[in-house]
Amino acid sequence: MHNFTPWSSLLGGLLIGLAALILLWGKGRIAGYSGIISGLFSISDNKRWRILFLVGTTLGASAATYALHLKMAKLEISPLLILAGLLVGVGSRLANGCTSGHGICGIGRFSIRSLVATGLFIFSGACIVAMTH
Amino acid sequence: MITLIAGVLFGFGLALSGMMQPDKVVGFLNIAGEWDASLMLVMGGALAVFTPGYHFFIKKRQQTWSGAALHLPTNKTLDRQLVFGALIFGAGWGLAGICPGPAIAMVALAGWPAIVFIFAMVAGMLIAGYWQQRKNLLTEQITQLAASE
Numbered sequence: 001m002h003n004f005t006p007w008s009s010l011l012g013g014l015l016i017g018l019a020a021l022i023l024l025w026g027k028g029r030i031a032g033y034s035g036i037i038s039g040l041f042s043i044s045d046n047k048r049w050r051i052l053f054l055v056g057t058t059l060g061a062s063a064a065t066y067a068l069h070l071k072m073a074k075l076e077i078s079p080l081l082i083l084a085g086l087l088v089g090v091g092s093r094l095a096n097g098c099t100s101g102h103g104i105c106g107i108g109r110f111s112i113r114s115l116v117a118t119g120l121f122i123f124s125g126a127c128i129v130a131m132t133h
Numbered sequence: 134m135i136t137l138i139a140g141v142l143f144g145f146g147l148a149l150s151g152m153m154q155p156d157k158v159v160g161f162l163n164i165a166g167e168w169d170a171s172l173m174l175v176m177g178g179a180l181a182v183f184t185p186g187y188h189f190f191i192k193k194r195q196q197t198w199s200g201a202a203l204h205l206p207t208n209k210t211l212d213r214q215l216v217f218g219a220l221i222f223g224a225g226w227g228l229a230g231i232c233p234g235p236a237i238a239m240v241a242l243a244g245w246p247a248i249v250f251i252f253a254m255v256a257g258m259l260i261a262g263y264w265q266q267r268k269n270l271l272t273e274q275i276t277q278l279a280a281s282e
Contacts, residue, residue, distance in 0.1 A: 012149035029204055077249050113215055
């Protein structure tokens, strides 16, 4: 096994699950990032909670990285990065969800749609990685 | 306030879990090569908390702590949009190793590359949204036409 970090990943996952539970119980909303982001661009929807949640995410992630001296990958702007962003945007909109909304909240609620979506995006991600590596 | 707290916790979890490191994401998807199973534990950990919390606590009450309504998805059909959408999403995820949550989480840490990724993602969402709208309009017109025949 390569680069395996079981404890930090498990603990991070527990926090993510707790956060999703708090958002649903506290605000009645599913913690799915693609939906939260695309809702910012629809006309009628309430945007305040969306912005608060996204700002909180950035704050929490930055705090964790500094406090625990976590490794932060150096990213570079490239055509590949832009293409990847486009695909992630188109795909998550069509599928009505991404890793957080389908992979955690959806599967956690035993949604068949989410189970199928998660299986398919892991499968196609694995195919792309197999082709590019 | 509770929304901000949920966001902070989610962000903290994303950073700690390794989801914000594209090489770990790619390592997880590299099932045929040198597999890094860490992200299985992220999902497992999140589900271990969310699933029982939802089923034993929230589902019974069907409302938030303050009595407000839950906004839950109601669509249950497995349609082509779900299938193609998930396949396209996975391709983008495998290319860069970044999905929407971590992209937002790394805005302050990674700066411009994260912002460029988010711009491209939002553009993709708007394109797909526009396409969906046109398709719905077209289906409506066809049904109307069929009804008037």
